[in-house]
Amino acid sequence: xxxxxxxxxxxxxxxxxxxxxxxxxxxxxxxxxxxxxxxxxxxxxxxxxxxxxxxxxxxxxxxxxxxxxxxxxxxxxxxxxxxxxxxxxxxxxxxxxxxxxxxxxxxxxxxxxxxxxxxxxxxxxxxxxxxxxxxxxxxxxxxxxxxxxxxxxxxxxxxxxxxxxxxxxxxxxxxxxxxxxxxxxxxxxxxxxxxxxxxxxxxxxxxxxxxxxxxxxxxxxxxxxxxxxxxxxxxxxxxxxxxxxxxxxxxxxxxxxxxxxxxxxxxxxxxxxxxxxxxxxxx
Amino acid sequence: xxxxxxxxxxxxxxxxxxxxxxxxxxxxxxxxxxxxxxxxxxxxxxxxxxxxxxxxxxxxxxxxxxxxxxxxxxxxxxxxxxxxxxxxxxxxxxxxxxxxxxxxxxxxxxxxxxxxxxxxxxxxxxxxxxxxxxxxxxxxxxxxxxxxxxxxxxxxxxxxxxxxxxxxxxxxxxxxxxxxxxxxxxxxxxxxxxxxxxxxxxxxxxxxxxxxxxxxxxxxxxxxxxxxxxxxxxxxxxxxxxxxxxxxxxxxxxxxxxxxxxxxxxxxxxx
Amino acid sequence: xxxxxxxxxxxxxxxxxxxxxxxxxxxxxxxxxxxxxxxxxxxxxxxxxxxxxxxxxxxxxxxxxxxxxxxxxxxxxxxxxxxxxxxxxxxxxxxxxxxxxxxxxxxxxxxxxxxxxxxxxxxxxxxxxxxxxxxxxxxxxxxxxxxxxxxxxxxxxxxxxxxxxxxxxxxxxxxxxxxxxxxxxxxxxxxxxxxxxxxxxxxxxxxxxxxxxxxxxxxxxxxxxxxxxxxxxxxxxxxxxxxxxxxxxxxxxxxxxxxxxxxxxxxxxxxxxxxxxxxxxxxx
Numbered sequence: 001x002x003x004x005x006x007x008x009x010x011x012x013x014x015x016x017x018x019x020x021x022x023x024x025x026x027x028x029x030x031x032x033x034x035x036x037x038x039x040x041x042x043x044x045x046x047x048x049x050x051x052x053x054x055x056x057x058x059x060x061x062x063x064x065x066x067x068x069x070x071x072x073x074x075x076x077x078x079x080x081x082x083x084x085x086x087x088x089x090x091x092x093x094x095x096x097x098x099x100x101x102x103x104x105x106x107x108x109x110x111x112x113x114x115x116x117x118x119x120x121x122x123x124x125x126x127x128x129x130x131x132x133x134x135x136x137x138x139x140x141x142x143x144x145x146x147x148x149x150x151x152x153x154x155x156x157x158x159x160x161x162x163x164x165x166x167x168x169x170x171x172x173x174x175x176x177x178x179x180x181x182x183x184x185x186x187x188x189x190x191x192x193x194x195x196x197x198x199x200x201x202x203x204x205x206x207x208x209x210x211x212x213x214x215x216x217x218x219x220x221x222x223x224x225x226x227x228x229x230x231x232x233x234x235x236x237x238x239x240x241x242x243x244x245x246x247x248x249x250x251x252x253x254x255x256x257x258x259x260x261x262x263x264x265x266x267x268x269x270x271x272x273x274x275x276x277x278x279x280x281x282x283x
Numbered sequence: 284x285x286x287x288x289x290x291x292x293x294x295x296x297x298x299x300x301x302x303x304x305x306x307x308x309x310x311x312x313x314x315x316x317x318x319x320x321x322x323x324x325x326x327x328x329x330x331x332x333x334x335x336x337x338x339x340x341x342x343x344x345x346x347x348x349x350x351x352x353x354x355x356x357x358x359x360x361x362x363x364x365x366x367x368x369x370x371x372x373x374x375x376x377x378x379x380x381x382x383x384x385x386x387x388x389x390x391x392x393x394x395x396x397x398x399x400x401x402x403x404x405x406x407x408x409x410x411x412x413x414x415x416x417x418x419x420x421x422x423x424x425x426x427x428x429x430x431x432x433x434x435x436x437x438x439x440x441x442x443x444x445x446x447x448x449x450x451x452x453x454x455x456x457x458x459x460x461x462x463x464x465x466x467x468x469x470x471x472x473x474x475x476x477x478x479x480x481x482x483x484x485x486x487x488x489x490x491x492x493x494x495x496x497x498x499x500x501x502x503x504x505x506x507x508x509x510x511x512x513x514x515x516x517x518x519x520x521x522x523x524x525x526x527x528x529x530x531x532x533x534x535x536x537x538x539x540x541x542x543x544x545x546x547x548x549x550x551x552x553x554x
Numbered sequence: 555x556x557x558x559x560x561x562x563x564x565x566x567x568x569x570x571x572x573x574x575x576x577x578x579x580x581x582x583x584x585x586x587x588x589x590x591x592x593x594x595x596x597x598x599x600x601x602x603x604x605x606x607x608x609x610x611x612x613x614x615x616x617x618x619x620x621x622x623x624x625x626x627x628x629x630x631x632x633x634x635x636x637x638x639x640x641x642x643x644x645x646x647x648x649x650x651x652x653x654x655x656x657x658x659x660x661x662x663x664x665x666x667x668x669x670x671x672x673x674x675x676x677x678x679x680x681x682x683x684x685x686x687x688x689x690x691x692x693x694x695x696x697x698x699x700x701x702x703x704x705x706x707x708x709x710x711x712x713x714x715x716x717x718x719x720x721x722x723x724x725x726x727x728x729x730x731x732x733x734x735x736x737x738x739x740x741x742x743x744x745x746x747x748x749x750x751x752x753x754x755x756x757x758x759x760x761x762x763x764x765x766x767x768x769x770x771x772x773x774x775x776x777x778x779x780x781x782x783x784x785x786x787x788x789x790x791x792x793x794x795x796x797x798x799x800x801x802x803x804x805x806x807x808x809x810x811x812x813x814x815x816x817x818x819x820x821x822x823x824x825x826x827x828x829x830x831x832x833x834x835x836x837x838x
Contacts, residue, residue: 042703042733056462079468087466095463097488107485111468142492146602156467173730175601175760177799202733205804242735247804247826254830260837269804273811280837282816293658295698414658448658451700497653504654507614507646508714509638509670519665519678 001067001084001163001196003030003053008062010048022048024220025062030164030198035190037207037228038200040217041242046200047090049217050166053198054085083112086162090169092153096141101152102127104141108160126159127152129189147178151185158189164196165189171206179203183210208232208246208267216243229265248272255279292451294411300342301412304528305421307535311338312409314535319398319405322546323390324553328397330545334538335401344411352407353400360399367391390553410447417520419444424522437513445501453494460489555628557592557722557754558613558644562622565608565777582608584777585622590756590770592721595748597765598758599788600774601799606758609774610726613756614646627721642671645715649727651707660702660710661686661695667718678717685716688751689743705736709743716747722754723747729761737761762789762803766824773798790822805829 010023022045030036040046051057052064055071055078064071071081089095098104105123114122127137130151136144141152150170157165167186171179183199187210190197201207207214207228214231216224218241224231232238235245245267252264252272263275300308318331339346353360373387410418419440426436461471464485471482565583568576582605590596600606611617612624615631627643629636645667648654657663661682668678686692689709699707708728715723725744729737741764747753757764765771771788773781775798781788789795792802792810802810809823809832817836823829 041735051462054466056465079470082466083468087463089459089463089466092463094493095460095485095489097485107464107469108467111470160468175799176762176801177796178602244734248808251805251808251826251829254826255833258830258834260833269808269811272808273815276808276812276833277815277817280817280833293698295696414662416657416659416662444658445656448656452652497650500648500650500653501656503616504646504648505656507616507641507648508667509641509718510666511638511670515672517669517672517674517678519662519669519675519682521675 001032003085003164004065005029005052006063006065008052008059008064010052010057011060022220023052023059026217026220026222027062028215028222028225030196032163032196033190033194034196035187035210035212036196036198037211037214038198038217039202039204039207039214039243040223044217044241045220046217047168050087050168050198050200053164053166054087055081056087083108083160084162085164085166086157086160088154088157088165088167088170090172092156092170093141093146093149096149096153096156099140100138101132101141101144102137104152105155105159108156112160122159122161123155126155129158129185129192130155131185147174147181150174150182154182154186162195164198166198166200168200169202170199171201171203179206186210204232204244204246216241228267232267233265292411293414294344294348296343298341298343298412299527300338300408302527303412303531304522304524305413305417306425306522306524307528307531308409308413309418309421309425311531311535312406314539315405316402318539318542319401321542322549323394324546324549326549327542327545328394330542331401335405339404339408342408342412344408349404349407349411353403356399356403360396363399364392364396367395415444415447418447420518420520420522449494449497452497453490456493457486457490460486460493555625556589557627558588558590558756559625560586560588560612560622562587563609563612563619563624564621565605565612565617566620581777583612583619586777586779588772588779590754592754593748593752594769595745595755595767596757597768597771597785598756598774599760599762599765599771599800600758601760604774604798605777606774607726610646610724610756610758613644613722613724615640616646638671642718643720644722644724645718645720647708647711647715647723647725647728649730651704651711651731654711655699655707658698658700659695660691660697660699663699663710664695664713664717667714671718681717681719682713685713686710688716688747689713703736704732705739708732708736708740712740712743712747716751716753720753722756724756724758726758727760728757729759729764737764760800762801766803773800785824786822788822789824 005026005028007025007027008023009021009025012020012022026049038046048057052059066081069076096104098107102123105126106119109119109122132148132151132155141149144152154170170182170186174182183206186197186199189195199211211228214224214226214228215222216231216238223241224234232245232249235249238244248269249267252262252266252275255262255276256264260279262279266272266275321327339349368384368388369382371385371388371391373385375383376386376389377384422443423436423440430436469482469485471479563583563586564581566579566581569578569580571577586609598606598609608617612619612631613626615637618632624631626640629640631640655663656666664682664685665678668681673681683692686695689712691706691709691713694702694706699710702710712723729740732740744755744757745767748755757768759765766785768785771783771785772779773788780798781791789802789806792807795802803824805826806823809819809829813819819832823832
């Protein structure tokens, strides 16, 4: 599977006097098994963009091809697309509604019209993938901690067995350990199942640590699209649009300017450590 | 879809109508509604239309925006039109199977639709040009006499203004929850009425939970800012009548008298 | 005595199951003794569920202690007659910007607090103007809060508290729902208020970068204060913080890792400038 996005534009509230163009001719290709980071400040169009990928929002112009098929074709099955492209919204725990966790996770597969046995099998698998303790399965989702609730909500989407998983700021509001736990879980999931992951994030440190490719959105346009190292080498341009590089990128640049022969393309603590030790002749 | 609801929203711009004392607007809305139900002559409707058009023009709120508010009550309008069209006795014009349409019925239906539309437009014009706080103040002051019989006027007014502020937030939230459940395969568009009602459960439960959470947090935030009812409370914007408010009252009086006179002159005639 | 002081403060609540039977007692705040000095920028760190929010609500008399005492500017928070004075002295800003804005116009929102405490009309207008200018939101005074960004909404919420002329502002995770630029806006406004108006700031957060410039940091875990000191002292304990579900800023982490690898660096490096200086000094 692959997703080809071809020059999509989207305009809000046409004909109300509040018109605003949220997307401007965005084009990109998303290959199977990729781990992509989508960054951009609030209002840059990221949220609108990801809602196009599973057909919740329809582009005003342009086309999207999923597995070579035009999703705007008249007889294209939009509901099937939604099960293939799983979208986890911000604060997904706010959408939990069932009396126990297991039932809530069953909601998605049940909507796909599977047999009861299949539905339950999928729910179990999804809950296992997010690493939730089995003793909690039949408790009310509302008694869980914030991080656990979020896992349940992610499991609710995973139970649809999507080929692509889109997460809109999955770590918002969590404490540092909670943030790491969720992202480690997503990474493990991606490696175990080969699912394509698109991670919308505000944290450059997280993006640098986890993803293989970064797309940067600004003012409704796709501004950069490349590997983390390429993207963060443009840190001055990123700053101009209200973003930044990870802290280590700045440290490495400062050290270089101070005469230390370090690799300025280091973007994680581990890379920076290795490069500094090398520059100091300590490896 | 659900974002189309504009009732109770405030449209920010600068206009004569926006700057009027909210009590004048409250009174004006009442006078306008009364005038709608006065008579049934074409001339009267013409006068009402001119009045409404003039006020809309003065308010600088785009007509599109006001008309959008009608969408929410479209079904109600269609129903009452149908009732009047088929259930009024009189001179038969068309006969369809067991139903008959009468000349009186057509008149009634047309007038009813106009009345309802104007009613909604007139009252949304008030909320569109008055901030909820102002509206609350006006209600509190105009209904102040009820305090004597222990009606908690201030509290009721405060509840109203908060409700109005949260309408757009809850609408947005509903939209978000619906999308999230659609991403999990929920279907809100197909099936019969019962199936559709059932499909709303995954939306309504989270919506209620969130509304309660918001209410809880808001109550705490209000308490933290020393809110303790109307006792000892001062006003940032105390209501005071200006010259323009007195003029507006005069215009309203002339309008009401004019409509009344027109009706007396017309008797019960339509044209 | 400090602006906020607690003595053996404990707060417990009873958990009940669906039938209303007692399931157990949770101790959200456990025997906390604090003496926060006026004029300081104070940060309270702790993971989700560590009890930091419950502690903060005591400072505003929104919650009453189960045991022990809280004094705000010398007033006992259990004294009902003083509740309004306490809330005026120690204003509180909450996490969700949408759920603490009451009015539909920015200026009316800021005027809400002064109205409640009976400030005369002319003075309300003065205070609204001053406070909106203090947080840099004066040009938005006629706007609807719904149209503002998260950071702007929180600045309006802060202005709403400033207009009540408090000696102290308590902020319960004010940046948790904001994006990085919104977070920066809010934190820099807080530092401004602290420096210029000499308002005591008590910031509750789990973002490590936000506490680097604080005068004093307290770390909470399981309802108790487990660490206190300057940011440098706190961040010297990278291992311990991680065990508390917290973290250290990336610079500090890098310095810590280098030190582990045998580079003699000082403890608790907080800024990239410090690290660069230390490394170049080492290289000689």
